[in-house]
Structure formats: structure tokens, C-alpha cells
Amino acid sequence: MQLQPQHAAYETIRERAAELEDLGVDVLFNWDHFFPLNGDPDGPHFESWTMLAALAEQTRRVEIGALVNCNSYRNANLQADMARTIDRISAHGTGTGRFILGIGSGWFERDYDEYGYEFGTVGQRLDALAANLPVIKERWTKLNPPPTRKIPVLIGGAGEKKTLRIVAQHADIWHSYSDVATLEHKHSVLTGHADSIGRDPGEIETSVGVLDSIAHITFPEADQLHQLGATMFTIGLNGPDYDLSVVPDWLAWRDQKNASNT
Template structure:
């Protein structure tokens, strides 16, 4: 299974959670992460903090991305992940195209079905069931693709779509049909199982698994978990950091590991 991704270099991302921080701190964090050499800077799409004080400071995802597009110059940016329920699919496509242009072609369109009930209740969205939200995502993805193809001006590139989640019957099938990047959480045992199922969906959808970059959320010592995940074909490793003071120490450890791995395996490029 790892053969699918052997041609890709290891990349490291950071998810800068837009919670408990002032804007200046969040902006400074993305600029510093870029200076340290991170490959992708993600935010998330919620309206309230997920950790710590539940009514704490919080900023909205896509306006953050628009500002990050101006504050940075090299790093790719995106949401890990946009909640499909919060915006009309055509509007989301237009927003993504706009941030793509502002950033000079650095946007990743990360999307998922949504799950945080408080967001839905407070902002007046229908929470429904997990099945309802997944079905909504399944019908939104082709609408997003269709709108991206119609917009004038067109996106600067084929905007990469990242789909987050590990649901084996629905989410991974959507990944096989629509995604350029698949993001998951879990240890190597979980990832190995999901990778196998994703490969099966790719086969049934007529998709080459090598077209889908594998991404996993990570923490701790990269030498402890990174090598096995890399064997499974994971190539994007993302560290999550919360405010108000974004400590980039752990991120720097993963960046150093990335550089060592890529230097030792030039054939991956």
C-alpha cells in the first residue's frame, strides 16, 4: 500500500486553532510558522472553542483564510476542515476561488460533513443526523466542482480538495471520488485499516490511489510515530496548536524530522 505514495516528499502542516487568541496572536503564529518552513497552515471551521473555555475568544474560518492569504507568501493555506453545512456549496466554491487568487494559488479546499452540535444550534443550522450531514456533503461536492468550473476568473489552479474523516462506507468513498488529499486521525493501526479500505474504494471508483495524498494529525515525538505512518503512505503530517500563545516547539521537531527524511530519500521527490 505504501507504494502508492512513494513518489511524494514528506510535508508538515500546522493547524492553528482560532480559539482563545487575539487576532494579532493568530496572525503572528501563521507568519512564524511560514518562517520556520511549514508546508501547509490550516485553521478550522467552528464558531466556538472546542477546548478550554467554551465561550472563549474565537474567529471565523474563511475570513481568517482571506487574511492569511495576504499575511503569507509561500505556505499553502486551508481549513481542516470547512463544515459543509455552514455555507451554500456555490458560495463556498466562490469563496475558495477568491482566496485562491488572493493567495496566488495556495489554497487547499478542506471540507467535511460537520459534527459540532453547538455550532449548529447557536447559528441556526439544522444538525440532523450524521447520515443526513454526510448525504448533504455528497451532493455538495459535485456542485462545488461545477461552480469552480464556471467562475470568471477561473481559479489559478485546480484547487486541491481535502476531505476529512474516516467513515468507511460513505466518507472514504467520497474521498475516492473527489479528493486530492485525505485527512484522518488515529494511530498506525487505525490508519492502516482506513488506507486499505480507501484503496478498495479507489478500485471501485476507477481512481488511482496515488492521486490522493494521505494526511494524518500527529503529536508528540515524530521519531516515535512518523516512520510507521510514512510506511503506510502518509505524506502530510499536521500538528494542531491552540491559542492564546501558539508554541511552535513541537512543530519545529516535526519540521526537522521532515527535512531528515526527505534528505535521506531523494527518490521521494
């Protein structure tokens, strides 16, 4: 589930996070923006990483992360250190962290303009992402204490020339908003990039957004996406109330799929 950090009181976000963990969701995401992406453009909104640290302390079981963190907003070494810190915070009780580093090149121009970042071009932002990922991974080897586990890297985006090449090189999880035909095609492109560098594309988990303001996937379509190899399915929930009524049916669908795979 993606609890979109817009149009809501933080108290509501905290309560819904607890309810979702109790319901049995696997992952809680937010997103990394500074202003709402839909609805009132100047409505209430909260920052991603500080919220994730709070959720890391509050929760006990779910994995957490941003869908996705914007690479442009923070120095690569700082991103690595922040990720390691949240990983450590989230390890209470088990000793193993639950943080996923979701990351992308950035796209929302208002964030850049109002917070003083250079927007540049799509190509420049993707080049910066490609350059920063090795820095992040190297910093994880130098931190004391280190992360509790190999922090999974989720890369969001579906551009065929650059983004999917970066996914092939660096991602543990690839996320997109793809229908069935699109996912089938993008998988073939990703496989080509992975083959070119000698990586097994099966090492990269496929994640798709299935239900929110930009994704409207039905259960029959989700069945087909699953047949194509998608194993992470994310629903986006918007404030101010975060309607959880769709969650039980999707969890039942997940459980049925998991049972059929055993």
C-alpha cells in the first residue's frame, strides 16, 4: 500500500498505517514530493524520509519505503546514510531491518523550482541516478554500524533506453504502472539489457501499481500481470481519510495466489 502523504493530518496517516499492518499488508510506501500531486496543489503535504523514520519506529512487521525517493533531492552518500539509519530503526524486535530504497530520477518540476534544485533534462536526471547508485551502495559498505541486511533497491520507471538499463544494472525490484501488453513488452526490453551485462533478469522482482489515481487494474488483469511475473502489487491511497475498503479483497487475492504457488 502507498499512503500518499497529501491532504491528510499526520495523525490519520499514523492510524491508517497501524490498521494496514494489522490487516496484513506486506509493504507500506509513501512518496517523495513536497506538494500534492493531485487535488488542491497547495493542500496539506508531508516530507517522505522523516515520515518513514517514524513509521519504522511505529511498525513491527511491514517493510517500508518511498515509491519512490527522488535521487535529485539529496546527496548520494546522505541517501545511503539515511537509508541505513531507517533500516536500523526498523530492526527493533527482530534485528533485521525492513527498509526498501525506492528510488527514481525525479520528474515533478514544482518540487525542483520551489526547493531550489536544478531541474535539467530527463537525460541529465537519469544520468545522475546511474552515477549515484554505485555511490550509495559503496557507502553502505563503509558505514558503522552497517545496514542490517542488503537493503533492497527498487527503481521506478519504464523508459527503455536508460531507465530499464539502470534497472538491469542496479535494481532488486523494478516498479512501473503497466497494463498487460505494456508489461510484456517492457519485460522483453529489460531482459535484453540484463543479457547485455550478463545478469539474470530473474533476479529482479517485478512490481506494478494496480489501483490509484493513475492505475485501475481489475483482478482479471492482475491475474495476467502475475502470470507475466509480477509479484508485488501496490494500491495507492489518498487523503484525507484513506479509504481501506478495497484492501481486504486484494489481500484475499494475494493469499489465493500465494496458496496456489505452494
